[in-house]
Amino acid sequence: MGLFDSLRRKQKPGVLRSATKQDTAHLDEWAGSRHGVEAYVEPRTNVTDTTVVLVAHDGEWTRRRIPDFDAALDFGKKRGIPVYEVARVGYPQRMRDYMARQKRQGKG
Structure with a gap:
């Protein structure tokens, strides 16, 4: 076992990780x-699987993989x-405002 073996990827490049029970x-x-809370579905791309972004009333958000729409x-x-x-309606303004507040406070 080499020094950096534990740091190597566990998946092959180009393989998408599917949604899990933890997600x-x-x-x-x-x-x-x-x-x-509202849900915004992001379509599958070449880089990521389908994801959902949950956005709370104050703009706080989280993103996780989900099997499909x-x-x-x-x-x-x-x-x-x-x-x-997301492709139809975009992200809500409160999400962008939340990220701007976090950045101003040095948290982002």
């Missing part, structure tokens, strides 16, 4: 601990969260 658990916990719709329906397609 879903994080989304569940995050959505349950905030109010005014239908899974995002199911996630939102079960939790009473509206689901939008």
Whole structure:
């Protein structure tokens, strides 16, 4: 075993990581601990799988992988969260405002 073997990638380059139970658990916990949450689905690309961005009332947000758009719709329906397609509606202004506040406070 070489000195840097533990730092090497565990997956081959170009292989997308699928959504896991940990991703879903994080989304569940995050959505349950905030109010005014909306879901914004980001389409699959060559670099990343389908992801969902949850945005709270104050603009705080989190992003995790999700199997597909239908899974995002199911996630939102079960939790009473509206689901939008980022490609159609864009990100909400409050998310950009939140990131700007974090940057000004030196947290971003």
